[in-house]
């Protein structure tokens with residue numbers, strides 16, 4: 001493996017673990033990267049960005065003040081962009097966007113938290129690609145890709161994040177001057193949260209209610225200059241600042257923004273879908289009404305990959321540490337076992353490895369689906385957009401939620417040392433837990449998927465065709481059931497039956513409530529706990545099915561041992577979730593109590609089978625130490641030496657006696673305070 005420039009010799013525990021591994025690690029790396037060519041490309045970018053050591057901080061980030069942290073992050077963002085500039089200029093279409101994953105991953109070496117430029121590349125750029133006309137793109141893109149301007153995406157307001165139709169910022173067209181007048185009528189209409197808005201950006205995309213000829217046409221997107229390009233001073237009519245300290249994202253200067261009758265040219269409305277003509281005539285998009293929500297769909301797709309990557313980081317750290325750490329003495333007169341040998345520890349960790357694989361492959365599949373839908377839409381066909389919206393919503397919701405819990409589980413599995421910032425786990429957690437909220441809160445997105453599922457159920461009942469991911473509903477409404485057989489295919493089938501059963505129960509509840517006199521809205525509202533459950537079950541079935549099929553497809557030409565270990569992980573994922581949902585299985589499938597006991601036995605066998613390959617499996621994620629930032633997870637496994645070296649960096653250790661001794665401790669102890 002092209003691992004890291006290790007200064008320390010590799011710990012013997014890890015040497016032995018690597019010798020035990022029975023499959024070709026590089027082959028698995030290629031699978032996860034989507035092919036050998038992608039691995040080589042990734043390594044090339046990582047080398048360009050990291051080999052010279054430019055990412056290194058003179059003082060560890062965690063010991064800087066908030067202001068210094070931010071300033072250091074800006075310095076490094078500029079440096080990072082300079083180093084990878086050639087790679088950046090390639091991104092002239094959304095179809096190239098998957099290459100950003102490589103940059104994103106590499107950038108992690110530079111930032112323990114996050115770059116204040118994240119939204120520039122993660123949302124400003126894709127919105128320009130997705131929402132601007134060709135002429136607008138020709139004007140804005142070169143400036144964006146060359147970092148001549150820096151932008152963000154300001155949609156959320158102090159009063160509204162979820163309910164976009166409730167946003168209060170107005171953009172009123174003035175045909176006299178051919179300008180839009182942006183205004184923030186209330187405190188709750190202040191833009192709030194946009195990353196980089198506080199101090200970094202000079203432009204942003206603003207989502208505002210469009211008024212022309214006295215009529216409100218709903219929310220539309222505008223490119224707005226907020227700071228002078230020379231002095232960086234906020235322009236007259238703009239009030240902008242930072243929102244303050246957060247649980248994480250502290251180097252991302254999330255900001256607030258308000259407008260006082262601030263004017264922008266008509267051409268700054270993003271006009272790919274709807275337009276306002278010079279005289280103020282509004283031209284409606286002739287296809288789907290939600291096309292202005294496009295960037296959110298893209299970013300939801302991206303986030304599935306993003307959290308898979310973060311889970312890979314967390315389980316690399318926790319698995320390597322668990323191979324080095326020894327604790328307790330279950331058998332008298334025998335050495336303390338590696339904690340990785342405890343079945344409960346394997347239960348905590350191997351599901352993380354399997355989930356990272358499942359989500360990585362599901363995200364690649366979703367990315368392909370996204371591109372296919374975009375290509376249809378270029379031809380004016382928006383028929384597949386509702387399914388993409390439903391899929392990206394539930395996959396974003398479930399992946400961010402699962403990964404948040406699993407990263408915390410990785411921290412638990414590292415005991416006290418996992419609580420140290422230098423383990424890397426707290427920063428990974430505080431980044432990922434936010435993904436459950438931003439870009440659409442968990443509950444909200446699952447309820448969006450539920451809307452789609454209820455409609456699909458009604459179509460299946462009526463005998464009209466349904467889209468590919470809900471084909472299982474046709475069998476369900478026809479009353480056909482597959483007897484439980486405990487095979488991987490059988491488990492996936494039962495997940496689909498759980499999903500169909502849950503959707504059917506929701507439909508019944510809504511109908512019963514409506515027949516007892518409630519409105520559809522009230523009946524829906526009272527059923528939302530079940531609807532969230534149904535969307536979650538559907539999504540679990542989709543992930544499981546995709547994971548199994550993709551592994552079978554990709555490993556068709558793999559070596560035998562790679563095939564075996566990949567299949568073991570798929571089975572582990574399926575057994576883990578089947579055991580987690582025995583209540584649903586008993587309710588909606590023909591599983592018996594004895595079958596549940598067999599599932600448990602099989603699950604425990606899988607843990608034992610995977611155990612010798614555990615370190616090889618996390619090595620296959622091929623995460624350079626610079627990207628992991630972890631004393632517990634480095635490739636050399638020198639956990640204790642690294643923990644001690646980190647402790648010595650603490651500012652409190654730079655002097656033998658702290659001044660508080662003279663000021664407070666001594667007077668207190670001597671009764672003089």
Ligand SMILES: CCCCC/C=C\C/C=C\C/C=C\C/C=C\C/C=C\CCCCC(=O)SCCNC(=O)CCNC(=O)[C@H](O)C(C)(C)COP(=O)(O)OP(=O)(O)OC[C@H]1O[C@@H](n2cnc3c(N)ncnc32)[C@H](O)[C@@H]1OP(=O)(O)O
Pocket residue numbers: 077078080081100101103104107115117118119121122123153155156161162163164165195290293294296297299302303306385386389438439440441444448451452
């Ligand atoms: C220098 C270093 C650089 C390092 C970086 C290097 C590279 C970076 C590159 C990549 C980055 C990698 C990863 C991360 C990338 C970026 C992310 C990082 C940070 C992000 C920060 C977060 C940003 C944000 O949070 S922006 C704000 C997001 N806000 C939301 O998501 C709001 C959620 N709310 C909604 O989506 C909607 O309001 C709603 C809840 C869906 C309801 O909408 P509404 O209009 O009320 O619609 P309604 O419910 O009535 O439904 C009507 C109808 O429309 C359908 N619908 C709804 N939405 C959509 C849609 N999006 N598409 C299609 N259809 C949609 C809905 O289903 C209904 O249909 P129907 O009537 O049932 O048929």
Ligand SMILES: Cc1cc2nc3c(=O)[nH]c(=O)nc-3n(C[C@H](O)[C@H](O)[C@H](O)COP(=O)(O)OP(=O)(O)OC[C@H]3O[C@@H](n4cnc5c(N)ncnc54)[C@H](O)[C@@H]3O)c2cc1C
Pocket residue numbers: 119153154155156159160161162163192193194195249254434437438439440441442443444
């Ligand atoms: C770190 C971070 C970065 C962000 N960056 C950006 C950015 O760059 N640009 C930007 O525009 N925004 C950004 N956001 C804002 C983010 O998109 C919103 O916070 C998110 O969409 C949730 O909206 P909200 O905060 O209004 O939550 P709310 O909608 O107020 O949700 C609060 C609770 O109410 C529940 N709830 C709300 N409505 C319903 C309903 N209809 N049915 C059932 N339950 C409901 C939710 O499930 C949730 O539990 C960021 C947020 C964070 C945390």
